[in-house]
Amino acid sequence: MLKGRNLIQPEDFSVEEIDEILELSQKIIDNPSKYSRICEGKLMATLFYEPSTRTRLSFESAMKRLGGQVIGFSEPNSSSVSKGESLGDTIRTVSSYVDVIVMRHPQFGAANEAVKYTEVPFINAGDGGNQHPTQTLTDLLTIKSLKGNLENHTIGLCGDLKNGRTVHSLVKAMARYKNTKFVFISPKELEMPEYIKEAIKGHEYYETTNLDEAIEKLDVLYMTRVQQERFEDKAEYDRLKDYYILNKAKLNHAKKDMLVMHPLPRVNEIDTDVDADERAVYFKQAKYGMFVRMALITRLLGVDINE
Numbered sequence: 001m002l003k004g005r006n007l008i009q010p011e012d013f014s015v016e017e018i019d020e021i022l023e024l025s026q027k028i029i030d031n032p033s034k035y036s037r038i039c040e041g042k043l044m045a046t047l048f049y050e051p052s053t054r055t056r057l058s059f060e061s062a063m064k065r066l067g068g069q070v071i072g073f074s075e076p077n078s079s080s081v082s083k084g085e086s087l088g089d090t091i092r093t094v095s096s097y098v099d100v101i102v103m104r105h106p107q108f109g110a111a112n113e114a115v116k117y118t119e120v121p122f123i124n125a126g127d128g129g130n131q132h133p134t135q136t137l138t139d140l141l142t143i144k145s146l147k148g149n150l151e152n153h154t155i156g157l158c159g160d161l162k163n164g165r166t167v168h169s170l171v172k173a174m175a176r177y178k179n180t181k182f183v184f185i186s187p188k189e190l191e192m193p194e195y196i197k198e199a200i201k202g203h204e205y206y207e208t209t210n211l212d213e214a215i216e217k218l219d220v221l222y223m224t225r226v227q228q229e230r231f232e233d234k235a236e237y238d239r240l241k242d243y244y245i246l247n248k249a250k251l252n253h254a255k256k257d258m259l260v261m262h263p264l265p266r267v268n269e270i271d272t273d274v275d276a277d278e279r280a281v282y283f284k285q286a287k288y289g290m291f292v293r294m295a296l297i298t299r300l301l302g303v304d305i306n307e
Helices: 015-030 054-065 087-095 110-114 133-147 165-174 194-199 211-217 234-240 282-301
Strands: 043-048 069-073 100-105 122-127 154-158 181-185 205-208 220-223 259-261
Touching (some): 015 133, 054 069, 054 122, 087 110, 100 110, 181 211
Parallel strands (some): 100 122, 181 205, 220 259
16 A cells, blocks of 8 residues: 655655556546546645656646645745745645655755654655666556566666666666666766666676667667756766767668657657657657656645545
8 A cells, every 4th residue: 555655766656556557547548538637635745956847747737637736836936945945844835735755955965864754644756866766667667568568578778877767767667667678878987886786686787888889689679868957067968968979860770669768858868760660669658647647746735536
């Protein structure tokens, strides 16, 4: 039972609990009107200390499509944070007003700190370069819906693997499913952190700087942007930002049923000529994010949906 629980990282839920959320997501996709009023009278707070488009709007859309309401802020200067209020005091205050809190924060580990002070279910919508568990649920739903299952896949992750919280969460989640293999594709400066590689010990993976060499082996290619906001040295960012650019020519070497995924926003790492290819599923992926967040909110609030 997920009622009253918090979600800080994907490991907070068992494989069975994740599968339960994915199954409910599919039911919502198939029959959205059945769920359109189940959160009437419920209130969600979205506390975004960092810019966001898809995550914030998909959470807000999810709650409103369930019949609930949303309060919060989209940047901290419009709140008492600008006056020096601590994270703990903000969370204590907001949790006295709402039924569930969603927070994005630029600091690694901020979600673990915030959850100490909440009296309602808390959802981590990204904390620095650490974790992004609801993007992981989105990614799992995308793969399961389009591939039919979450087992026996070779997943390539390409780009900024050092700072990319989406890839950190996805690797740890996919490692819980049978026969998953990983290919980490990045420049040396942006390699997957050791703590992530340590977490998947026993699973097959290899590292390369060469996307062209790796692409033909992949069932899923997960592209990521080089994250400018994580760089203190602009010259270093400028040197690395266009290290990988996926285009139609590169896709000629990929499997016909490979999925091209991206958490978005993209910059230059996927050419727009890829968008029309049926393997490009990143905009479908963004839409799946709303449905999986609807399922998650429903389960954490424990609302009655007469299943």
